Structures are given as C-alpha cells and as structure tokens.
Amino acid sequence: MGGANAIIPMLDELACRGHRTRLLLEGDGAAATRTTTSFIQVTSLEDVQLQFLELHPHVVITGLASPRILENELDRIARDAGVLVVHVEDFWAAHRRAEFVPDLCITVDELAARLIGEDQSGARSVVAGFAGIRNVTPSSEIVDRMHEVRQLHPGTALIVYPDCGPTMELALPRLVASINRTKRPCVLLPKFHPKLVALPRPDGKGTWGEWGTEILTRLRSPHAAVLLEGSVDEIIECADAVASGYSSTLFRKAIKSELALTLWDKAVQANLRAESGLDLPPLMFAGRYPVLDKVRPLDRYFEHCCPAYPLYPFSAPVAADAVESLF
Numbered sequence: 001m002g003g004a005n006a007i008i009p010m011l012d013e014l015a016c017r018g019h020r021t022r023l024l025l026e027g028d029g030a031a032a033t034r035t036t037t038s039f040i041q042v043t044s045l046e047d048v049q050l051q052f053l054e055l056h057p058h059v060v061i062t063g064l065a066s067p068r069i070l071e072n073e074l075d076r077i078a079r080d081a082g083v084l085v086v087h088v089e090d091f092w093a094a095h096r097r098a099e100f101v102p103d104l105c106i107t108v109d110e111l112a113a114r115l116i117g118e119d120q121s122g123a124r125s126v127v128a129g130f131a132g133i134r135n136v137t138p139s140s141e142i143v144d145r146m147h148e149v150r151q152l153h154p155g156t157a158l159i160v161y162p163d164c165g166p167t168m169e170l171a172l173p174r175l176v177a178s179i180n181r182t183k184r185p186c187v188l189l190p191k192f193h194p195k196l197v198a199l200p201r202p203d204g205k206g207t208w209g210e211w212g213t214e215i216l217t218r219l220r221s222p223h224a225a226v227l228l229e230g231s232v233d234e235i236i237e238c239a240d241a242v243a244s245g246y247s248s249t250l251f252r253k254a255i256k257s258e259l260a261l262t263l264w265d266k267a268v269q270a271n272l273r274a275e276s277g278l279d280l281p282p283l284m285f286a287g288r289y290p291v292l293d294k295v296r297p298l299d300r301y302f303e304h305c306c307p308a309y310p311l312y313p314f315s316a317p318v319a320a321d322a323v324e325s326l327f
Contacts, residue, residue: 002090002131002132002248003063003064003071003088003090004035004063005090005132005134006088006090006106006128006314006319007023007061007088008035008037009131009314009316010061010088010106010319010320011061013320014323014324017324022040022051022057023037023038023039024039024042024048024051024070025039025040025041025042026041026069026070027041027042047070048074049077052077052078052081058084058327059083059084059085059086059326059327060074060075060077060083060084060085060086061086061087062074062075062085062086063087063090064087064090064091064094064095064097064098065097066094066097066275068097068098075098075099075100075102076099079100084103084104084326085102085104086102086103086104086105086106086323086326087102087104087105087106088319089105089107089112090108090130090132090248091248092108092109092112092115092281092282093112093115093276093277093278094276095119096119096276096277101120103124103326104124104125104322105120105123105124105125105126106125106126106128106319107125107127107128108128108129108314109127109310109311109312111282111285112125113125113126113127126318126319127318128314128315128316128318128319128322129311129312129313129314129318130248130251130311130314132248132249132251132252133248133255133311133312133313134314135313136231136233136234137234137237138235138237138238141230142228142230142231142234142238143238145228146158146238146239152223153187153223155184156184156185157184157187157240157298157302158186158187158189158238158239158240159186159187159189159240159241159243159259159261160189160191160232160235160236160241160242160249161175161190161242161243161244162191162192162193162232162236162242162244162247163193163244163245163247163263164192164193164195164196164197164199164208164212165208165271166267167267167268167271168208168211168215169267170266170267170268171245171263171264171268172212172215173215173218174263174265174292174294174295175243175263176216177218177295178292178296179219179220179224179298180219181295181296181297182297182298184298184299185221186298187224187225187226188216188219188224189225189226189227189235189239190212190216190227191228191232191235192208192209192212196209197209232249233252236252237252240258240259241260242259242260243261243263243292244262244263245262245264245268245271245281246272246281246283250262251282251309251311254283254289254306254308254311255309255311256308257305257307259301259302260289260290260306260309261290261291261292261301262281262284262289262292263292264291264292264293265293283309286309289309290306
C-alpha cells in the first residue's frame with residue numbers, strides 16, 4: 001500500500017500529460033483490496049509477462065514492497081528487454097529490497113537519497129516527498145468519536161499505537177507499563193497493523209493481534225484503551241501522539257512538532273534491520289526526537305516540544321518530471 005500511495009498519483013499525473021499508463025497490483029497485496037483506482041490484478045509471473053508484452057512499455061515503475069515478489073519479476077523482465085526501470089521508495093532504504101540498481105529511484109527525503117548514494121554508487125535519485133504524510137481529512141464519525149473519548153476523560157492524552165507482529169514483543173508491554181506510571185491520564189488507541197494482526201505468534205499462543213489485546217488488559221485504568229474503527233491516518237490527525245517502532249505514521253506527528261515517540265529495543269531493531277538493513281529508524285538518525293527504550297513515565301514527553309521533522313508530502317508532478325527526464 002505504501003508504494004501504491006506514491007505510484008498511483010504518479011500514474012495519474014503522467015496520464016494527464018498524455019502518457020499511456022497501466023497499473024498492475026499484486027492480487028494478495030493491500031493495495032488491490034483498498035484502492036479505488038482502476039487496475040489490472042496480477043497473481044503470477046505469467047500474468048506480469050502477458051501484461052508487459054501487451055503494453056510494450058517505454059518505462060516500468062515499480063514499488064519496493066516487503067516482501068518484494070512480482071515487482072522483482074517485472075524489474076527483471078524490463079531489464080532483459082532493455083526497458084527503463086524506475087523504483088519508488090515509500091520508506092528509507094527500501095531500495096535494498098531490489099535485486100539491481102534502477103535507472104532512477106524516486107525517494108522521500110535527503111537522508112533517503114544519501115543512503116541510496118552510499119549503497120548504489122552512481123545511482124540517480126530524485127527526492128519527491130513522502131506519501132505516508134499525504135493530507136487527510138478525518139471523517140465526521142471519527143471526529144465525533146474522538147470528541148466523545150476526550151469528554152469522558154478530560155485532559156487525557158490520546159496515543160495511537162499502529163504496530164503489530166514481532167516489533168510488539170517488548171515494545172507494547174513497555175508502553176503499557178509506562179502509561180501506568182504516567183501522571184497525566186492517557187488513552188491508548190491500538191490500530192494493529194492489518195498485514196500482521198492475524199499472523200500467528202511463533203510460540204503458538206494465538207495471533208499477534210490476540211496477544212496484543214491481552215497485553216492491553218494490563219493497563220491500570222479499565223478505560224485506558226479504546227478500539228476505534230476507521231482509517232489510522234484520520235485517527236492520528238485527531239490524536240495527541242503516535243508511539244511506534246518505526247512506522248511511517250510517526251511522521252504525521254513529527255512534521256507538526258507533535259509527539260512522535262519511537263519505541264526502541266532489540267526486537268524492533270532486528271525487525272527494522274531485516275526489513276531495510278537499517279540499524280536505526282529515521283527519527284533516531286535525526287536525533288532530537290523522543291525514544292522510549294525502558295519503562296518510564298510519559299509526562300516529560302508531552303511537556304517537551306520537538307522541532308518539526310523536515311519532510312514533505314509526496315509530489316506527483318516532481319516524480320512525473322523525473323520520469324519524463326529519462327526519455
């Protein structure tokens with residue numbers, strides 16, 4: 001979905017400029033079930049090959065999903081045919097998931113461009129912004145529901161927790177214990193990542209979503225966790241903070257000088273390294289942003305104002321300009 005959030009507006013912009021475009025989405029990917037844009041669903045290498053032969057593209061634009069399956073196959077088909085390949089990063093160091101260097105990599109900020117330069121000497125990159133912070137307007141239903149929560153708990157800090165899977169193992173119990181020590185009333189809004197919520201735990205004790213729900217019962221107040229339906233981005237717009245290992249949702253708060261709390265431990269680090277090869281997430285690279293690496297009260301985090309993280313929403317025109325410059 002992260003790649004689709006950048007690639008779809010790019011294709012729309014290129015289509016408006018007179019280019020013929022076609023969007024392929026993997027059948028079991030999140031984008032295929034959530035996007036409202038017209039697309040062709042592909043589920044196998046044969047599907048991708050047929051689409052490529054039918055369209056005879058001048059350029060192939062692929063995302064850098066995790067895991068990266070048919071995107072790698074399409075890259076290989078294009079490279080073998082002498083067709084230009086463009087990669088679109090939706091997170092820092094996502095280029096490390098690709099099997100070879102593309103003709104162009106469109107990326108999120110100067111840090112991401114620097115990482116590309118370090119890993120792929122001579123590679124061309126263009127900064128077009130971060131699709132993870134595109135502007136959203138919360139629905140009236142979410143606004144009303146968040147208002148109800150605030151009325152029930154005056155002065156409460158509303159904290160969104162968007163993670164799931166192995167990164168929860170140490171981080172969620174630590175966050176819960178820290179909330180229990182915090183003087184300011186806090187309400188945790190869990191939005192377990194949909195890609196991992198039904199994933200079984202390696203110890204066989206249910207799914208990660210079930211385990212996470214059980215951990216929430218440790219909160220001192222019976223009303224300290226509230227489950228809300230709706231878009232996580234819209235909920236974050238109405239909340240006071242986000243707490244996560246390295247989710248892109250952290251930046252919705254960081255760019256506004258609001259609380260973006262990095263949950264850091266060996267389990268989060270191992271998962272980040274496996275996903276991107278990074279040893280630190282972007283906010284820790286930057287410094288000056290709060291990190292919760294042990295149980296402690298959260299009051300001081302709400303009292304300290306951090307600088308706005310210098311990150312901008314994805315610009316489809318900038319990305320389209322970069323693609324056109326290849327011709």
